[in-house]
Amino acid sequence: MIDIDKLLTNNPMAAERYVSRFDINLLRGYSVLGVLKEVRNLVHQGNRLLTHPVTSGTAPNGNPFCSVVVSAEAGSTDFNSVSIIENSIAVREKISMNLKLPDTAIEDFMLIDCDMIAKGGTI
Amino acid sequence: MKLTIGNIRITNIVLGEQSKVESGTLYVNPKELEAVVLEDSNIVSVKFDVAKPGESTRITPVKDVIEPRTKAQGEGGMFPGVIAKVDTVGSGVTHVLKGAAVVTVGKIVGFQEGIIDMTGLGAEYTPFSKTINLVMDFVPRDGLAAHDYEKSLRLAGLKAASWLGGLGKNVKPDEEIVYDFSSVTEGIKKYPDLPRVGYVQMLQSQGLLHDTYVYGVDMKQSLTTMICPTEVFDGAIISGNCVSACDKNTTYHHQNNPVVTDLFARHGKDLNFAGMIITNENVYLADKERSSDWTAKLVAMMGFDGVIISQEGFGNPDTDLIMNCKKVEALGVDTVIITDEYAGRDGTSQSLADVDVSANAVVTGGNANQVITLPKLDKVIGTQEYVDVIAGGFENNVQADGSIVVEIQAIIGATNEMGFNKMSAR
Numbered sequence: 001m002i003d004i005d006k007l008l009t010n011n012p013m014a015a016e017r018y019v020s021r022f023d024i025n026l027l028r029g030y031s032v033l034g035v036l037k038e039v040r041n042l043v044h045q046g047n048r049l050l051t052h053p054v055t056s057g058t059a060p061n062g063n064p065f066c067s068v069v070v071s072a073e074a075g076s077t078d079f080n081s082v083s084i085i086e087n088s089i090a091v092r093e094k095i096s097m098n099l100k101l102p103d104t105a106i107e108d109f110m111l112i113d114c115d116m117i118a119k120g121g122t123i
Numbered sequence: 124m125k126l127t128i129g130n131i132r133i134t135n136i137v138l139g140e141q142s143k144v145e146s147g148t149l150y151v152n153p154k155e156l157e158a159v160v161l162e163d164s165n166i167v168s169v170k171f172d173v174a175k176p177g178e179s180t181r182i183t184p185v186k187d188v189i190e191p192r193t194k195a196q197g198e199g200g201m202f203p204g205v206i207a208k209v210d211t212v213g214s215g216v217t218h219v220l221k222g223a224a225v226v227t228v229g230k231i232v233g234f235q236e237g238i239i240d241m242t243g244l245g246a247e248y249t250p251f252s253k254t255i256n257l258v259m260d261f262v263p264r265d266g267l268a269a270h271d272y273e274k275s276l277r278l279a280g281l282k283a284a285s286w287l288g289g290l291g292k293n294v295k296p297d298e299e300i301v302y303d304f305s306s307v308t309e310g311i312k313k314y315p316d317l318p319r320v321g322y323v324q325m326l327q328s329q330g331l332l333h334d335t336y337v338y339g340v341d342m343k344q345s346l347t348t349m350i351c352p353t354e355v356f357d358g359a360i361i362s363g364n365c366v367s368a369c370d371k372n373t374t375y376h377h378q379n380n381p382v383v384t385d386l387f388a389r390h391g392k393d394l395n396f397a398g399m400i401i402t403n404e405n406v407y408l409a410d411k412e413r414s415s416d417w418t419a420k421l422v423a424m425m426g427f428d429g430v431i432i433s434q435e436g437f438g439n440p441d442t443d444l445i446m447n448c449k450k451v452e453a454l455g456v457d458t459v460i461i462t463d464e465y466a467g468r469d470g471t472s473q474s475l476a477d478v479d480v481s482a483n484a485v486v487t488g489g490n491a492n493q494v495i496t497l498p499k500l501d502k503v504i505g506t507q508e509y510v511d512v513i514a515g516g517f518e519n520n521v522q523a524d525g526s527i528v529v530e531i532q533a534i535i536g537a538t539n540e541m542g543f544n545k546m547s548a549r
Binding site: 049050051052053054055069084087088091094105108111112115116117118119120 | 232269329330332333343344405406407408409410411438439441442467472473476477509
């Protein structure tokens with residue numbers, strides 16, 4: 001059996017949508033920073049980052065949902081992954097997430113986060 | 124390739140009986156235009172409105188802005204591979220209804236869409252307060268999924284702009300501008316002593332409402348490639364995305380790419396505009412590596428002496444920007460990058476999510492976190508329902524007097540990363 005890559009997410013929509021594609025760790029109720037720190041733990045254990053953990057071009061305080069894919073296998077520490085996750089955490093720590101979101105916006109944020117990891121250039 | 128742009132100055136839009144362009148006025152029969160955009164069964168109805176510079180009007184949530192154009196002579200048609208057939212564009216004669224714009228409105232993903240104010244402080248931050256806007260506000264069918272809604276709105280806007288542009292096909296333009304792009308060998312022979320400057324345009328391609336299409340191809344699944352700069356004037360690149368409004372490249376921006384027009388303006392004078400590369404901004408790290416490797420490879424193959432790189436969006440695309448910059452600089456080729464900043468409301472935070480010492484020539488479009496107050500306006504086209512969650516808005520930002528406090532990232536085109544707007548820093 002081929003190990004499938006891991007998805008760390010605080011987004012229940014992503015956890016449901018990608019259930020057959022990734023080994024899912026749903027971090028329900030975690031902040032984005034909390035998810036990133038869990039990702040960092042895996043990266044330091046030798047898993048490689050496969051997606052970029054900083055979200056792109058969403059609202060001022062950022063999307064409250066975050067989904068990051070890391071490799072199934074854990075080898076020797078990948079320093080590029082370490083550098084990216086550490087930098088992402090540093091960027092995220094500067095952002096305060098104090099926006100109270102209406103329900104419709106919450107679903108939209110979940111959808112955007114979900115879609116970001118849907119497909120890359122590689123088939 | 125040689126393309127003549129014929130600008131027909133539009134100074135007014137009138138909704139009326141007969142659709143035509145006459146004496147600088149674009150007359151539109153709403154029934155005829157409705158028939159064009161309602162071919163799509165996902166759209167139940169559409170409401171047209173005209174917003175003019177100086178009027179007390181707010182347009183929100185804005186999805187896209189498109190300039191009406193048509194192919195008057197030569198091969199191909201507007202928005203190839205999407206509206207027109209996929210034939211290669213970028214040559215012949217293109218007529219432009221200069222001064223007019225189609226603006227599509229819809230709450231696809233409410234918080235991601237932006238604001239255009241036609242008067243007041245907000246108007247100073249968007250170029251589309253200076254255009255006469257034909258606004259189309261759509262009602263989608265019930266239960267339409269966000270992906271389909273986005274696509275329907277995207278296509279409706281393009282169809283409308285193409286149809287409206289066609290009204291100017293047989294109208295004599297007020298001015299003509301010729302863009303003549305030389306082949307590699309012609310350029311070297313003609314301008315042996317001028318530096319060969321290339322342009323790398325990064326296209327947002329990260330997923331739902333983060334996509335850009337080239338000849339109808341979703342750019343996230345394309346390798347980095349080359350395009351003739353004149354093709355962009357014919358709508359070869361279209362926006363399918365709604366990243367934060369301030370640094371989203373609308374289709375209008377692509378049709379009027381200022382890096383391309385400025386490089387053409389200096390071509391043969393102090394530089395040789397030698398080529399244009401288009402690349403993507405993906406989420407997967409392997410894609411980022413591959414695309415930036417290909418950017419550098421194409422720069423080397425083309426033998427550019429210098430490269431301008433423009434970005435779209437912020438956050439993880441900053442990584443693509445810096446990867447492109449580093450890899451091109453490593454070839455010994457100078458780069459200038461065009462970006463914008465998220466430096467916090469007081470402007471003291473780090474501006475980009477990624478940085479490198481090789482990025483030593485940077486043009487900024489401004490700080491997207493800058494806070495301004497938009498006055499209450501008399502008329503709203505669309506809905507203000509999303510203003511407090513729109514990118515740049517924040518909770519309780521609507522004041523007692525009806526004014527709205529927002530970061531300028533809520534305003535369409537405020538900090539454009541192709542340098543289309545007027546803000547920068549020295």
